[in-house]
Amino acid sequence: MKRSLRRFLASLIAFTLAITGLTVAAAQSASAADPSSAYLLVHFTGESSDGEQIYFSASTDGKYWNDLNNGRPTLLSTVGTRGVRDPSIVRSPDGTKFWIVATDLRIASGSGWGNAIDNGSRSIVVWESSDLVNWSAPWLLDVAGPIPDGRNAWAPEAIWNPQTNSYFLYWATNSTRNGVTTHRIWGASTTDFRSISTPQLYIDRGSQSIIDTQIVERDNSAGGFKYYRASGDGQITIEGANSILGSWTYVGDLRGQGLTGSDVEGPILFRYNGTTQTFGMFVDQYATGRGYLPLVTTDITSTANWKVRPRDTYSMGATTKRHGSVLQITAGELDRLKAKWPSAASRIQSYNFEDRFVRHANFQARIDQGVAPYVDSQWILRSGLAGGQAGTVSFESVNYPGYFLRHYGFEVRLEKNDGSSGFAADATFTRVAGLKDSSATSFQSYNFPDRYLRHSAFSLRIDPIGSDTDRQDATFRVS
Structure with missing residues (x-):
């Protein structure tokens, strides 16, 4: 074999190995994505001058929470009422994007609850990020404008719906239907949180107002439903279904735990890392102004299994935490969040x-x-x-x-x-x-x-x- 040919083949083999190595490395990197090992709580704190903004808190166990940014807001709304409440955070299925959606409402401005109920913002506020630390400028998304007599848009939430290959965005709007004026849950599909399908009525409790609903997905291989939702509708009502847009079955409420809709609102549902069956729920103690109270269950199929955590087994951190949502995050994401918005104190x-x-x-x-x-x-x-x-x-x-x-x-x-x-x-x-x-x-x-x-x-x-x-x-x- 000529030396030139040998050199050519050697170069070809080396190049092939290099490309193969790069391909293998890329595949390993993609398949070895960090498992979720921490949590991000997105919330607001109340009606103070800067309480109706976006706050971040983090935890490694879902029980003990530290306020990021030394307990100050991490994101400020510069649109609409220039205040936000009830934020919810969602991750894209491929993990490359995040969105926060929130109520466009600032009671601290002096507008009052009556005006917010009957003539509030029909839009929600949206932020987008690719890494949880660098966020876009907020924008307004009109969700209640198309609803007949739609008077506001409160407590938005979103969840990926694999059956429609889009996000199901849902919220509460006060409107009149069949002579009854009250809050009902409406929903629409979206792929980018900049435009939505025509809103459809999602939950109607008749004359009973319903404002706060949050859905969590569960592995139902052990029985029960694939999805569970908690709603504030006079109680904290739990329902189950096997598809987001399917028929929902009443499971129960939290009266057995001594918690009624007169005591708590704004339920958060989330799954604990490293398990398919252990779930947490936070309920906002709005009646006493004490913020979130945590519950836990290892069997979400019955409301009798929810237990209030003993006071000495958790800490919600220094700030009062009001209606928000929990996102499971990786150790690397937690490190980025803490580097961007340090906490004065660590555990x-x-x-x-x-x-x-x-x-x-x-x-x-x-x-x-x-x-x-x-x-x-x-x-x-x-x-x-x-x-x-x-x-x-x-x-x-x-x-x-x-x-x-x-x-x-x-x-x-x-x-x-x-x-x-x-x-x-x-x-x-x-x-x-x-x-x-x-x-x-x-x-x-x-x-x-x-x-x-x-x-x-x-x-x-x-x-x-x-x-x-x-x-x-x-x-x-x-x-």
């Missing part, structure tokens, strides 16, 4: 004891469940005190400003920063991929790099890591 959750969080107690560091006071488990993650090198952190107590976690004799405790280089080194850790789970986090000692922060008998210390148990004990989730 550090044990990987293998998910109900326990790093806290200080009598100035000792440990992991506990049901931390009280809650603020004992909140930390400000500062740049490492030992020079602030990239990737290093120091943990400052929220309720003891100037006090940091540091190791001493390899045990970890909370001490006041004395300004010394020794303290700075002891209080600095390098943040690395989780030793047990790369989607989580481990903390390597800055001045003893062969040791990592871990819990042992629930107390914190720094140790060398060898066994699988060690790796679990040294892995945490930061929220």
Whole structure:
């Protein structure tokens, strides 16, 4: 074989391998998409001067929530009434786009509820994003204008409908039908949230007003329905169906839990990560102004299975959270959100004891469940005190400003920063991929790099890591 031909074949083989490698890598990247491991709560806070805007809160477990952007709005409406309530967030089936839809309403402007009910905005407010952190300018989408005697458009929601290959967008409108004026749920299809099909009546309770409805999809291989919806219609009513536009069957309400429509509204439904059967529900305690109350079930097919979470097993964060929605997100998406809109305080959750969080107690560091006071488990993650090198952190107590976690004799405790280089080194850790789970986090000692922060008998210390148990004990989730 001539050398020129050999060189040509060698080049061809190399090129083919390169292309093959690129193809395989691309396929692996696409198929190895991060699983959902955290949650984003989109909400408003109330009728304060900036309460009727878009707020973000995040959680790694769906139970303990931290306010992003230090509890300030993340998105502001510059259209319509220049205020929004009842936001809902939806992800496209391929994961490349997100939309937020919200009520175009600002009670804080002084317009009053009577005007909002009978002569409110017929449009909803929409934002679009491809990454959850960079959002378009908001726009108005007229949804109630085509409805005869349509007087407003409240509490919009959206869900992908595979039967129509489009989103089903639905909302409440006050209008008169058959001599009865009340709120009913209307719906339309859309592919881009810029135009919709002709609105059709979706839920009519006769003379009973219905405003808040949210639908969640479920794996119904174990029985029950494929879709469940919760509505505020005098009660928090749960219904089930096997298609979004099909016939819905009454399942029950929350009176057995002592929750009626006089107490709560604005239900949120969401599925917990890593399970097909565990669901959460938040109901807005509007009557007392206390924001969301969480419930949980492992069997959504009966309302008797919903349980109110005990008060010491959750925290909704510092801000009052009103009618919104929950989106399951990946660890990477959570990191982007926290980088764009940092929270003043973080919590550090044990990987293998998910109900326990790093806290200080009598100035000792440990992991506990049901931390009280809650603020004992909140930390400000500062740049490492030992020079602030990239990737290093120091943990400052929220309720003891100037006090940091540091190791001493390899045990970890909370001490006041004395300004010394020794303290700075002891209080600095390098943040690395989780030793047990790369989607989580481990903390390597800055001045003893062969040791990592871990819990042992629930107390914190720094140790060398060898066994699988060690790796679990040294892995945490930061929220």
